[in-house]
Amino acid sequence: MAASPDRIRAVVDDYVRLVGTGTADEIVALYAEDATVEDPVGTDVRRGHAAIGEFYAPLESMEQETRLLSLRIAGGEAVFHFEIVTRADGAAFTLSPIDHMVFDDDGRVTAMRAFWGEGDLVVS
Amino acid sequence: MAASPDRIRAVVDDYVRLVGTGTADEIVALYAEDATVEDPVGTDVRRGHAAIGEFYAPLESMEQETRLLSLRIAGGEAVFHFEIVTRADGAAFTLSPIDHMVFDDDGRVTAMRAFWGEGDLVVS
Numbered sequence: 001m002a003a004s005p006d007r008i009r010a011v012v013d014d015y016v017r018l019v020g021t022g023t024a025d026e027i028v029a030l031y032a033e034d035a036t037v038e039d040p041v042g043t044d045v046r047r048g049h050a051a052i053g054e055f056y057a058p059l060e061s062m063e064q065e066t067r068l069l070s071l072r073i074a075g076g077e078a079v080f081h082f083e084i085v086t087r088a089d090g091a092a093f094t095l096s097p098i099d100h101m102v103f104d105d106d107g108r109v110t111a112m113r114a115f116w117g118e119g120d121l122v123v124s
Numbered sequence: 125m126a127a128s129p130d131r132i133r134a135v136v137d138d139y140v141r142l143v144g145t146g147t148a149d150e151i152v153a154l155y156a157e158d159a160t161v162e163d164p165v166g167t168d169v170r171r172g173h174a175a176i177g178e179f180y181a182p183l184e185s186m187e188q189e190t191r192l193l194s195l196r197i198a199g200g201e202a203v204f205h206f207e208i209v210t211r212a213d214g215a216a217f218t219l220s221p222i223d224h225m226v227f228d229d230d231g232r233v234t235a236m237r238a239f240w241g242e243g244d245l246v247v248s
Contacts, residue, residue, distance in 0.1 A: 005241065042199025070193075070205055072222045072239035075166025079222040079239045081194055081205060098196045098203040100224060115196035115203045117129065 002076035003107040009078075011107050012071055016082045020066035024056040032108040039114035040097070063087045069096065077102050094122040126200035127231040133202075135231050136195055140206045144190035148180040156232040163238035164221070187211045193220065201226050218246040 003011075011030055018027045028049050031037075037046045037055055046055055064086050071080040083096040097116035101109050127135075135154055142151045152173050155161075161170045161179055170179055188210050195204040207220040221240035225233050 005243075040198045041201055070220075070222070072241070072244060074164045074239045074241055077165055077239065079203060079224065081222070096194075098194070098205070098222065100203065115198045115201070117196070117198055119129075120196065 001105055003103045003105060005073045007107040008073050008076070008101075008103055009071065011103065011109065012078055012080050012101070013068065015101075015109075016066050016068045016080075019056075019059060019082075019084060020064045023060055024053045027056045027059075028053045030109050031112075032104050032110045035109055036111045037113075039112065040116050041113050092124045094124065095120060125229055127227045127229060129197045131231040132197050132200070132225075132227055133195065135227065135233065136202055136204050136225070137192065139225075139233075140190050140192045140204075143180075143183060143206075143208060144188045147184055148177045151180045151183075152177045154233050155236075156228050156234045159233055160235045161237075163236065164240050165237050216248045218248065219244060 015027065015030055018030070031049065031052055034048055035052060037052050039055065046052055064084055066082060066084050069081040069083055071078060078101045079098060081096060081098045083094060086093040086095075095116060097114045097120070099115070100113045102111040104110050139151065139154055142154070155173065155176055158172055159176060161176050162168075163179065170176055188208055190206060190208050193205040193207055195202060202225045203222060205220060205222045207218060210217045210219075219240060221238045221244070223239070224237045226235040228234050
């Protein structure tokens with residue numbers, strides 16, 4: 001049976017929170033073993049926990065705040081718009097991608113694709 | 125060559141506007157001949173202009189306003205959050221799906237998937 005909307009909502013909440021304040025290992029634990037990550041869409045697809053962990057590792061040393069802006073769930077999949085504010089060198093870099101996630105029956109993410117472009121980065 | 129972000133943005137703007145005030149034929153013209161539509165995600169996929177036209181035909185007789193809330197473009201694809209307000213029997217029914225569209229090189233939509241659930245419909 002497909003993961004319930006409540007379960008999917010909880011995983012998305014965890015994901016957004018962990019991108020802000022978690023470790024790469026905590027984020028990777030949300031993914032299925034052979035999951036794929038394409039971030040941003042159009043770049044190379046990373047597959048599996050090791051490759052996905054490498055992708056998230058740089059986040060650990062950054063000062064970031066995240067918040068979920070909107071979320072839609074349908075058919076065991078989710079799309080959500082969220083905001084990541086990174087503070088560095090006295091500036092704030094705000095990116096608000098829309099991510100697409102597919103889930104397995106246990107609510108683990110099997111595929112994530114992040115939609116954003118360079119033009120979406122706001123520096124303030 | 126993939127459709128440019130500017131071209132994709134124009135098609136999304138047209139789509140949102142036409143869902144509000146256009147005809148089914150005008151909407152269908154944004155789609156490639158063998159395009160697919162899955163709305164909402166998890167329901168049967170409609171394929172081709174005839175099936176897609178049937179899907180949009182009921183919109184023509186409805187009083188609707190639409191507006192684009194957010195849009196992200198990457199790798200020849202787009203996801204966008206938009207709002208549809210339908211007025212009927214003195215009430216306003218507001219739905220704000222997040223749609224995913226894939227485009228061919230000419231900027232025609234080859235696949236659309238709309239993410240929303242019954243719980244996302246707001247009646248006021």
